[in-house]
Amino acid sequence: MFIHSESYARFCKLLTLAEEVFAAGNFLAAVRLAQMAARYAFPGNVGLFGSPRLERLLLDIGKEIPVASVCGVQHHDENMRxxxxxxxxxxxxxxxxxxxxxxxxxxxxxxxxxxxxxxxxxxxxxxxxxxxxxxxxxxxxxxxxxxxxxxxxxxxxxxxxxxxxxxxxxxxxxxxxxxxxxxxxxxxxxxxxxxxxxxxxxxxxxxxxxxxxxxxxxxxxxxxxxxxxxxxxxxxxxxxxxxHFSPSSVTRVQAKRELGYESDIVLLLTIAAPFKYSSPGQIGFLDLVVPVISENPQTVLLAVGPDPEGSWLSASILTEGRIVPLGTQYDNDLLYAAADVYLDSVPFSSITSVLEAGALGVPLIGYFPNPELELLGAGAPGLDNAMELANDMKSYQALLTRLIRDEEFRRRSGERVQSQILSLHTGDNWxxxxxxxxxxxxSINVRGCLMEDNDSFESSRLNLALVQLYRRSWNIGQLIRNFIGILPYRDRFSITWHLYLMGFDLTISNLLPPPFYAATLGIARRMKSLIRQIRQSR
Missing domain, CATH: 3.40.50.2000 (Glycogen Phosphorylase B;)
Structure with missing residues (x-):
């Protein structure tokens, strides 16, 4: 799948229509079209990472909103912002x-x-x-x-x-x-x-x-x-x-025992939203770690975020339960305290989780195979030259194996990354x-950080990777329903039909008169609620 110029052309058509509607004085319809364009462009669907044209339109719309009479009131204490x-x-x-x-x-x-x-x-x-x-x-x-x-x-x-x-x-x-x-x-x-x-x-x-x-x-x-x-x-x-750094109140051995593991178990930890482990068509997180865990029976991986289903369930079975997908959970302090090694998510880094683990002295390992996708990898002050990084499967698995088997290497790596992170992300330095x-x-008096006036389309590997990662991104029909369907009936009908004539999907529900439209929305909400209940009961 590639980012084609057709996606960018659609984005431009949305902006053109929004500009025309704005010029006609219909500010609410214009702003809904602008919202739709912004949502359509995210995460990189149209070959853009910014749009000066969209921002100019939003500024023009914003200037039509009445300005309050009081502006720029400063705090009475000049020493407190x-x-x-x-x-x-x-x-x-x-x-x-x-x-x-x-x-x-x-x-x-x-x-x-x-x-x-x-x-x-x-x-x-x-x-x-x-x-x-x-x-x-x-x-x-x-x-x-x-x-x-x-x-x-x-x-x-x-x-x-x-x-x-x-x-x-x-x-x-x-x-x-x-x-x-x-x-x-x-x-x-x-x-x-x-x-x-x-x-x-x-x-x-x-x-x-x-x-x-x-x-x-x-x-x-x-x-x-x-x-x-x-x-x-x-x-x-x-x-x-x-x-916010505070040393763990329990030792690593104590934390392991509270979790039900013996002190000689090497506990690996990874924490990220499930989509950050999705890598169709390329080497993924489980491809990297399953062979290593299989060869090291003293090792257990705890994964916060992924649910025990699909490839994660298969990996758990393959490793006799030593890969443990825990689903989403918010309080992970005990897991951080127990971890011997922290594994960053692949292909998309979870930087805050990496920093939180490293701040506690847990050694970090990441995978960075492609310089063109640098922005998906781990990066933050304190990680450079401190986090263990591999750029191919062989070197990653060798590094992970060494971290599992070599306790002194783990200690030195963890101390190095902890020192770097704490010096920059906490206390007086921060x-x-x-x-x-x-x-x-x-000291800056001029607002605005854009240097360019025009949008710059480009189809890059990063755009492609983003489309694959964010596969749940709304399609154009959903966007038309969500952003245009909320407008008054006359505008909703006119704009939906206009978009259809411009080559967009025909969203029939938007053409329905108010009583039928409301009934359709009610049925859709009930179906969505029912589906959610069924999923939660599984």
Whole structure:
């Protein structure tokens, strides 16, 4: 499967229609089409990693949202900044929410607020992380969500703009296709310093046009940033991911016994979302580790994320139960304490989990076979020259075998990576890096980090890998239903039919009059709920 120019042509057609609808004064329809285009482009489906054209349209739409009368109110204490962190979702899993609450916990000299734009759209059965709320309130701030529904991003953006205008610094920790903060910051907030955190550095994303500064979490190719994202290479810095380090309260031997393993068992650990282990058509994680575990009967692998089904169940059977897929679980402290070796997910790294293991002195091993896919691999300050890396199957299996059998090698490797990570991701060094970031962004007066005016299409191996990894990405018919189906009937009918004439799928439900449309949606919701219940009962 390749990224063809047809996908990019479709994206351009969506933007052209959105621009025409905007010019006609239908701002809600225009913004829904823009949302649809952003979602269609993610993760790299259309051969883009950024779209200056889409960002210009969103800025134009945002400027049509009325500006509140109060702008740029500063905090009464000049020594304490008011910092607003904007997220798309608050989640107990994944590195983005954890990044925010740890930032807040470490930065005790400033007051922090959290705004979440799309919590009611979060996929899966995730509880809101109360630690995020507590951390915010302990700093003197509060948690905010818009009153307006996600079906009305214009009103959401108006509400968010009012909040932004009361802040000193706004930090964007967004899902790549979240357009609401761009609309909010399009006008009336130029004096509010804005930082965009590039936590999805391997995918398409938008937001650089409203930022004074871009923060990367690891080294980036200047050529990639300029040519594929259109970014100004002078308006960025690297901020290590903050870690809350505290030595384990139990020894490794004690932790193993609590988990039911003897002290002589070499316990391997891996933690990541299940899709990060998906590698159709190429060498995968289980291809690398199953032969090694089979040859080393004193070894057990615990895998948090994957469920005991499919290839993982087969691998467990093949190794007589010594590969243990545990599914999703949130409290993994005991597993980290018990681990002898941490195995990064393949082909897509889970960087926060890698850092958390390495901070405890657990040696790390990763697989990096293709330089063109560097952004899918492990990378962060502290990992360079400390993590054990292999670039082919033979060397990976040799490294893993040595880590299993050579206790002294494990100890030295773990100590080296722990020293590097703790020196950069915790304590005063991390706080100094954050302080330098604040000072630097406060010295910048011109908003906007984009250098290019035009989109830059390219079909690359990274785009192909992203399409394979994110196979659950919505198809165009689903996008039309989700984004256009919410519009008033006349607009819904007109735009759906217009898209069909432009070569898009015909979404018949969008053509139905309101009573029939509502009935169709009700049936679809009940079927989706039934399917979810059946899956959960298995």
């Amino acid at each position: 008011k910092v607003l962190h904007i997220l798309s979702y608050g989640r107990p899993v994944g590195g983005d929410s954890r990044f925010v609450w740890r930032w807040i916990q470490e930065d005790r000299n400033n007051q922090h607020f959290v705004a979440i734009t799309s919590q009611d759209e979060i996929e899966g059965d995730h509880e809101f992380p109360e630690i995020l709320r507590r951390s915010t309130e302990n700093s003197g701030g509060f948690l905010w969500m818009p009153n307006a529904s996600t079906s009305n991003p214009l009103e959401q953006a108006r509400e968010l703009r009012v909040l932004c205008q009361e802040m000193d610094i706004v930090v964007l920790h967004l899902f790549p296709y979240d357009i609401v903060p761009l609309l909010a910051l399009a006008v009336g907030c130029d004096s509010i310093k804005t930082i965009f955190v590039n936590h999805s550095d391997h995918t398409f994303w938008i937001g650089a046009s409203v930022a004074h500064f871009v923060v990367h979490l690891r080294r980036q190719s200047p050529l990639f940033l300029r040519n594929r994202r259109g970014l100004n290479s002078e308006k960025f810095s690297i901020l290590p991911i903050p870690l 706080l100094n890096a954050l302080h330098d970031l604040y000072v630097r962004v406060e």
